[in-house]
Amino acid sequence: LNKLVTKLTSLAAVTLFSLNLSAAPIEIKFSHVVADNTPKGQMAKKFKELVESRLPGKVEVKVFPNSQLFGDNKVLEAMLLGDVQLAAPSLSKFQKYTKSLQVFDLPFLFADMDAVERFQNGPEGQKLLTSLEKKGLVGLGYLHNGMKQLSSSQPLKVPADASGLKFRIMTSDVLAAQFEALDANPVKKPFSEVFTLLQTKAIDGQENTWSNIYSKKFFEVQEYITESNHGVLDYLVVTSKEFWMTLPDDIRPIIKESLAEAITFGNKIASDKAMSDKQAIIDSRRSKVLTLTDAERQQWVKAMKPVWAKFEDEIGKATIEAAEQSNK
Numbered sequence: 001l002n003k004l005v006t007k008l009t010s011l012a013a014v015t016l017f018s019l020n021l022s023a024a025p026i027e028i029k030f031s032h033v034v035a036d037n038t039p040k041g042q043m044a045k046k047f048k049e050l051v052e053s054r055l056p057g058k059v060e061v062k063v064f065p066n067s068q069l070f071g072d073n074k075v076l077e078a079m080l081l082g083d084v085q086l087a088a089p090s091l092s093k094f095q096k097y098t099k100s101l102q103v104f105d106l107p108f109l110f111a112d113m114d115a116v117e118r119f120q121n122g123p124e125g126q127k128l129l130t131s132l133e134k135k136g137l138v139g140l141g142y143l144h145n146g147m148k149q150l151s152s153s154q155p156l157k158v159p160a161d162a163s164g165l166k167f168r169i170m171t172s173d174v175l176a177a178q179f180e181a182l183d184a185n186p187v188k189k190p191f192s193e194v195f196t197l198l199q200t201k202a203i204d205g206q207e208n209t210w211s212n213i214y215s216k217k218f219f220e221v222q223e224y225i226t227e228s229n230h231g232v233l234d235y236l237v238v239t240s241k242e243f244w245m246t247l248p249d250d251i252r253p254i255i256k257e258s259l260a261e262a263i264t265f266g267n268k269i270a271s272d273k274a275m276s277d278k279q280a281i282i283d284s285r286r287s288k289v290l291t292l293t294d295a296e297r298q299q300w301v302k303a304m305k306p307v308w309a310k311f312e313d314e315i316g317k318a319t320i321e322a323a324e325q326s327n328k
């Protein structure tokens with residue numbers, strides 16, 4: 001009987017082993033809204049390449065760019081339902097899940113991307129990564145895009161120039177308040193609709209990074225772009241807690257490390273593109289790039305900065321102060 005049990009046990013082990021070998025790979029669907037030739041598009045591709053070379057046959061990454069799978073208003077709901085495993089929405093698109101990430105939307109808070117980087121790597125920035133956990137989401141890291149510029153059918157040199165105009169914004173109440181402070185009309189719309197809204201003149205303008213204005217051809221349907229650098233557009237790479245926790249223990253760290261490398265790669269592209277895409281827009285002569293004098297810029301700061309006080313309670317004073325400190 002003993003012999004029989006041993007035989008059966010080893011048979012079972014062999015069966016389990018071969019079952020495991022033939023098990024379907026874990027699928028990671030990575031859904032995003034921008035083009036492939038952007039910091040996020042390139043980061044997603046790099047992540048796929050790294051994960052699939054390190055975990056061959058075990059994990060498969062499918063990248064869906066250009067809102068092909070989910071637009072930015074649906075992706076987080078889809079993630080909680082298990083229909084997508086990875087996304088990197090802009091930090092402005094999380095207000096349904098947490099108020100603290102709104103700090104990134106405060107106008108004229110960060111002097112430049114180095115300040116953003118210092119804040120994200122500091123204790124307050126790292127704490128914000130966990131701000132979605134109660135909602136079932138895990139923040140895996142930040143990814144840069146860059147500073148936002150204002151584009152419009154009208155030349156915007158001083159805040160009064162924006163008065164009465166309609167601007168597309170991401171789903172953020174801070175961004176709404178920012179345009180209301182200019183007596184302009186903010187309209188919350190998904191990224192996938194922006195080009196058509198601009199082309200048909202349903203809206204007058206929008207705010208975005210050089211990379212998004214270039215890769216989505218907004219510059220072809222906007223006569224003016226003001227180099228305002230008035231805010232930041234960065235991303236939070238997220239997954240669902242459920243997916244993350246059920247990953248095998250030998251696989252999760254490899255995915256994490258590949259993601260960190262892909263983010264470093266994407267950040268380098270972000271800083272390169274902030275310059276090269278701006279230059280490509282200038283060279284195209286489709287859109288006139290306006291620069292501000294210090295005095296003009298100060299007028300924008302004065303008009304927009306009162307927004308901070310409105311959101312101080314929701315965001316937390318300590319968080320805003322830490323962000324300000326990162327400018328030094």
Ligand code: LMR
Nearest residue numbers: 033034090170191208212
């Ligand atoms: C936008 O909606 O303008 C951006 O968040 C798009 C993106 O993901 O860069």
